[in-house]
Amino acid sequence: MTEVVFLVEDAAEGGFTARALGHxxxxxxxxxxxxxxQxxxxxxxxxxxxxxxxxxxxxxxxDEVLAA
Known part of the structure; x- marks a missing residue:
């Protein structure tokens, strides 16, 4: 294995979360x-x-939501 990919998102309570794809x-x-x-x-x-x-x-x- 040469790399691992993390999906990083804004946490609902502030800060960030990271989740490895496939692990x-x-x-x-x-x-x-x-x-x-971390x-x-x-x-x-x-x-x-x-x-x-x-x-x-x-x-x-x-993810951003814009009002029309």
Whole structure:
């Protein structure tokens, strides 16, 4: 495995949530900088050193609704 992709969304109570696609890894943080650290830590905890992905991709989804 060369990379793992996280879906990042705004949390309802503020901050951000991140969920790995295809793996049971979830984390959250108050700021995007903190989220980056949390995601790296979660990946290190989830994967053994020899099979850890070389790339972590954060796919940030922001849903906006505009009134017509």
């Amino acid at each position: 049971s890894i979830h984390t959250e943080a108050d700021t995007f900088d903190e989220l980056r650290l 995601v790296r830590d979660a990946v290190q905890c989830h994967f053994d050193e020899g099979v850890r992905p070389a790339v972590i991709r954060l796919h940030y989804v922001k």
